[in-house]
Amino acid sequence: MRCELNFWVAGGDLRQAKLAELLAADGHTVHTWALGGGEPLSGVREEHSPEGAALAHCVILPLPAEEEGGLLHTPLWKDPVPLTRLLDALKPGQLVCAGMAGPNLTALAAERGLVLQDYFAREELAVANAVPTAEGAIQLAMEELPITLHRARVLVLGCGRVSRALAPRLVALGAKVSVAARKWSDLAWAESWGCTGEHIGQLAGWLCGYDLVINTVPAPVLGEHELADLKDGCLVMDLASKPGGVDLSAAAGLGIKVVWALSLPGKVAPVTAGQCIQTTIYNILHELGV
Amino acid sequence: MRCELNFWVAGGDLRQAKLAELLAADGHTVHTWALGGGEPLSGVREEHSPEGAALAHCVILPLPAEEEGGLLHTPLWKDPVPLTRLLDALKPGQLVCAGMAGPNLTALAAERGLVLQDYFAREELAVANAVPTAEGAIQLAMEELPITLHRARVLVLGCGRVSRALAPRLVALGAKVSVAARKWSDLAWAESWGCTGEHIGQLAGWLCGYDLVINTVPAPVLGEHELADLKDGCLVMDLASKPGGVDLSAAAGLGIKVVWALSLPGKVAPVTAGQCIQTTIYNILHELGV
Amino acid sequence: MRCELNFWVAGGDLRQAKLAELLAADGHTVHTWALGGGEPLSGVREEHSPEGAALAHCVILPLPAEEEGGLLHTPLWKDPVPLTRLLDALKPGQLVCAGMAGPNLTALAAERGLVLQDYFAREELAVANAVPTAEGAIQLAMEELPITLHRARVLVLGCGRVSRALAPRLVALGAKVSVAARKWSDLAWAESWGCTGEHIGQLAGWLCGYDLVINTVPAPVLGEHELADLKDGCLVMDLASKPGGVDLSAAAGLGIKVVWALSLPGKVAPVTAGQCIQTTIYNILHELGV
């Protein structure tokens, strides 16, 4: 990466605001547009029109990049901003990094000959985001449970990235943790972290011992049959993206509290989430030889 | 301890309610009086007058036991209850376990020839309560900070029980932790846990690197001079009992956020706090040969 | 798995001896043949000829299964044992579980219509073995180094299974750990465990700060150029299978101590290694519906 680059950060929430400041702190020239928020950002130039973006080495769109109707995602900005307002200002061959680039943005970028990179699709960002997700889950569990996580009996469903960040942290806090998964090797990993590995095949019948059940599997795993097996006062937390893994209406009928927690990094640790995006963008630039 | 005892749990909050249920779950006969709260407690007899307490092997008063005006501490009960209403029903020689027994309760018990034991004064309860206090501090830090504790720079002031439960947990969550204390041996303990030990003598001048400062010392340690040294956005948490260790008006003047968190076990984990009291009362009974 | 099975454990070292005892302790009928070792195994029948193996539900060969010259691997047995001596006694369709089945064994089994399964090729055994490997590496480092792992500066090269078991354990013991890997996502994992992630591309130039360098990459990563960069007294440990990742002659020339540690599970924790094989065989039986 060359010493100093010209970044444009367009739209977004607190994560993008922090990202802009971090890029500036590294010595880069950083412009924001349509970002908003409260106070001016340190070392960053707020722009009133996107024209100067044609000079950027890298234009950064938020996570998610777009909203319905072809709009840039600008939750902190006063007016709706069409994506084309920005993209039309760019020149063919310019690099645009965006989070969750959908078909619309992809098509718009292709029409204009832009080099579009989706940072949210990269594995290193998913891994890095697992840490704030795990901390967010721990925070929510601490808020909701009348017991400490220390000595609590916790079941984690699934053994993907979030579980790999979460389960060892729960163990470190003194919880008794089981991890249920389908692959034998995942059960071996769970044992390696000091958890008990359980085959996820048949959940109902042995769920009644847990104080907290955390799902990370984006498939229907906790239906009425399984929920009925939980003990009174057991908290259910669903970290799986839509449609989630918990039958919410069955849970409501059974009087079971379910916390469905989505997009935790941006909510519980926006500054850390901005740092994770920064690292990923640096990796993209490194790979492209910018 | 004999197999089955007769307990009376009088007054108190959710901790005492849970304590009553836990004692009953162990097979004891448990009566409550002036406790209140929502639903009936499992396996517990709610009494309408204290007369039967004369038959108890152990009468348990809450934490704290009394309020101003000679009243029993009954936050969940509809009417004020004078301590004498209960104590007058007891017989000389009966065991009364109370939390934070003050001069008034001590005198009333002595007049009536009661055996008064303060469970809150016992070291094992203080140690056990350090765990929910540490978890409560972690929860509050996660709620307030826009960064993860993972990789956060945290300074813990003091090296008593709470710090000994808290600092290793912060390390386990990936924080970079320093512990400031006066005794060389406490600095050695801090190093043993993977923290950096710092002599507390002169704080101002090196506080500017921390994202979070947690005080546990019940003495004025963070005055205007020290607070002015903190970096923008640093969170200050005071876990020290009154009068605390932070100059709150200086902090307000400097625009520094201070979270003064007292009595965390009963707030963040009342069920665990009830279990801790139960264990302590069992220890008292064991020592008294009941 | 059916309640009681008939196992034959043929050949092998202490791991197979323990495996036989563990299978017997689970209620199975277990025969050993050509295993040897000191005392009789608890609950196990030692056989003098392989004929009865034709009745086994599962015949278990050791890890590795064969030696040069078509021999069964029998390090504790007095005489050489041709593989065919055992295989000729089996019937077509019988299940044979072996570790590191090579082309010779595979051909011999195919000729006889045997169902050959290589338990060493299974991911869950590799994951489970990473734990004793990590403990063995910790033991060797403690033996060789004149400093504690606590506060030692350790570099782990590679981010595969062994590193994933080892790096978090080193962190838990208070070491300052860096993990060098090629994939950005592996660097993110390293950070998640509390390590520093370093890109492995160019090692020479920043190796001089480490007290211990542990290689897990089966490729030449520590050549003369890199070794010359290590500080005096730095210990090098190579956990990579042959040909290893360290230039041993260069290290000898530079006076650098290298510990090349292969096959640690069977050496440092044969009983645990036997348990890992047992779990894997149960998984195979489960999948085959035996």
Place this chain on the structure above:
Amino acid sequence: MRCELNFWVAGGDLRQAKLAELLAADGHTVHTWALGGGEPLSGVREEHSPEGAALAHCVILPLPAEEEGGLLHTPLWKDPVPLTRLLDALKPGQLVCAGMAGPNLTALAAERGLVLQDYFAREELAVANAVPTAEGAIQLAMEELPITLHRARVLVLGCGRVSRALAPRLVALGAKVSVAARKWSDLAWAESWGCTGEHIGQLAGWLCGYDLVINTVPAPVLGEHELADLKDGCLVMDLASKPGGVDLSAAAGLGIKVVWALSLPGKVAPVTAGQCIQTTIYNILHELGV
């Protein structure tokens, strides 16, 4: 502490050699006498007579300082060295720091008007030494046991400094750890670290579940009655100073392996042990205003 001091390091083993190098690396003038060992120490002047020690700000004797017969402890030196040979060269008022100063050395120093400080008697050194002691115990357990510490069932007897460093490390490595102690508050600490707390009163009758029993109590706790309760293959490690806590002849009669591990820091991590002594001597100088 003044910027540069004049130290004399007299006698001792590898710890003192490392101590001399560390003091020199901090910019002090360091002389050694009667230390020996192999190669010359970096930045350190080896003296052939003790006369120059009269100019030292601090004379450092080893740990232990003296041997029988009034000799300086000089395990690496060729000839016996009487303590008086050194002390006679000093002037009244000079500071002498020694480890385990006995009555003889104390009297000799008093006669000469020397200021004698015993660094081994200081709490911070005892705490710091608990870390290499814990690592040494872990190393020995890994060497002796045929199972991993991961998932091993370990009982730690006593809850002093060594146990406080050791038990959390065993937990971090995945062992299932119980701590037996007399004080209720120590049991609460054990629970805080994720161990099970057991009252030490009556050991026999529940010892049979452990794979490893580590004693830290300097009193007879494991007699024939208790040893007979251990399961086959259980390893006993005694970390208590003489006379230890294990009946060795009873253990021999029962065929139980006992590892009696004394003075681990100097054996398993002499460099770290030297650093611990250095820190303690700096603390002494700080307190004396040198």
